[in-house]
Amino acid sequence: MSASEIANTHFTAAMAAAQAAGIDQDGVCRAMLGLIVSKYLESRSAADVQSELHFLADNCDPDTDFAFMRP
Template sequence: MSATEIAKLHFSAALAEAEAAGLDQDSLCRSLLGLVVSKYLEARSVSDVQSELRFVADNCDPDTDFAFMRP
């Protein structure tokens, strides 16, 4: 099982548990993102984590190719 498959499995379970508890998806996602950032900061510098998050934010539009991709 790949890291992506493991993450998807647990993310789906967390979404289902949040829904059952009457919590919205945004709250869950915000909480998970905070946990990911905290975990990153255990082994990475603040600027490195910021760079990682900036890359994800800059490339989150599914209708746009990554800047480094060629047509």
């Protein structure tokens, strides 16, 4: 099982649990992101975590190619 498959399994379960409990899924996503950042900070610098998050934020539009992609 890959890292992506493990993460997807748990994320899907969290979203289903939130829906079943009537909890806003955005709130659960925010809570998970907070946990992820906390875990990153155990072994990475704040600047490195910020860089990771900036990259993801800058490239989150699925309709936009990454700058390094060729046509």
